[in-house]
Amino acid sequence: MSIWDPVPALPATVDTTQPSAARAYDYFLGGSHNFAADREFANQVLAIAPSIPAVTRLNRSFLRRAVHYCLDQGIRQFLDLGSGIPTVGNTHQVADAAGIAARVVYVDNEPVAYHHAQHVLGGSETATIIQADMRDLPAVLDHPDTRRLLDFTQPVGLLAVGVLLYLEDPQPAELLGAYRQRLAPGSLVAVSTLTDEHASPELRAEMELLRGAYESAGEPVYPRDHAEILRWFDGLDLIDPGLVTLPEWHPQDQVELDDPAKPLGYGAVARVP
Numbered sequence: 001m002s003i004w005d006p007v008p009a010l011p012a013t014v015d016t017t018q019p020s021a022a023r024a025y026d027y028f029l030g031g032s033h034n035f036a037a038d039r040e041f042a043n044q045v046l047a048i049a050p051s052i053p054a055v056t057r058l059n060r061s062f063l064r065r066a067v068h069y070c071l072d073q074g075i076r077q078f079l080d081l082g083s084g085i086p087t088v089g090n091t092h093q094v095a096d097a098a099g100i101a102a103r104v105v106y107v108d109n110e111p112v113a114y115h116h117a118q119h120v121l122g123g124s125e126t127a128t129i130i131q132a133d134m135r136d137l138p139a140v141l142d143h144p145d146t147r148r149l150l151d152f153t154q155p156v157g158l159l160a161v162g163v164l165l166y167l168e169d170p171q172p173a174e175l176l177g178a179y180r181q182r183l184a185p186g187s188l189v190a191v192s193t194l195t196d197e198h199a200s201p202e203l204r205a206e207m208e209l210l211r212g213a214y215e216s217a218g219e220p221v222y223p224r225d226h227a228e229i230l231r232w233f234d235g236l237d238l239i240d241p242g243l244v245t246l247p248e249w250h251p252q253d254q255v256e257l258d259d260p261a262k263p264l265g266y267g268a269v270a271r272v273p
């Protein structure tokens with residue numbers, strides 16, 4: 001089964017007339033799992049914050065490099081929080097492409113992300129998605145699929161990529177701290193999020209308008225500065241080069257390093273001591 005196969009009809013409970021940030025993100029990445037209301041919202045965002053598709057691509061590229069890093073460190077199981085609507089380069093596909101057998105539990109609370117991921121994953125024995133709010137630790141960690149696929153006595157790759165921007169302080173630090181209690185030493189935690197700290201006045205203005213648009217849509221987002229994000233890693237050992245802009249984390253691509261949207265995202269990977 002591939003991401004290009006037709007997806008079965010959505011459950012009737014999914015309200016496709018309300019825009020969703022998850023489906024707008026899919027639209028920014030060039031995906032097709034979005035509806036008219038999502039596209040209308042996404043186009044409004046594009047009009048006021050044209051850098052957003054570039055940030056989403058930089059974020060997706062960071063995710064791929066972070067997963068590769070985890071695999072290189074011997075991590076063979078992942079908990080991917082806020083995994084989104086499957087597009088190219090999902091965590092299990094990064095491992096597959098590297099020829100490494102890994103077990104992956106995706107978590108998303110958005111019904112279309114859940115529905116489509118279920119379809120993409122089909123009958124996979126080693127990757128699954130659960131529909132849950134990542135803040136509900138028992139719903140995530142005690143889910144039968146999580147128990148079946150992940151062994152928390154062994155290192156896990158915990159991914160919170162492009163998702164903590166939806167949480168108001170102090171939730172990101174509390175959330176990472178709570179998951180961290182369950183992670184074995186040697187586990188790796190990858191985080192990326194939105195920032196406008198070193199943005200030009202033009203980019204900063206875009207971020208202000210973007211925040212307003214997401215707030216009006218009922219999905220507020222919170223850009224953070226470096227010092228705020230560093231606090232999320234309390235008790236963890238940051239991997240070199242620490243918390244940096246997305247393309248600067250284990251850089252691979254000069255085009256990304258030169259991207260004008262670079263100042264809008266930070267990423268880091270840290271180890272549980």
Ligand SMILES: C[S@@+](CC[C@H](N)C(=O)[O-])C[C@H]1O[C@@H](n2cnc3c(N)ncnc32)[C@H](O)[C@@H]1O
Pocket residue numbers: 021022025059060063081082083084085107108109110113132133134135160161162163166
């Ligand atoms: C911007 S997308 C990021 C997708 C993917 N992690 C990536 O970086 O490409 C954020 C995803 O997080 C999901 N999300 C937001 N808040 C969540 C929560 N509290 N629990 C679970 N998923 C959440 C959204 O539904 C969306 O699919």
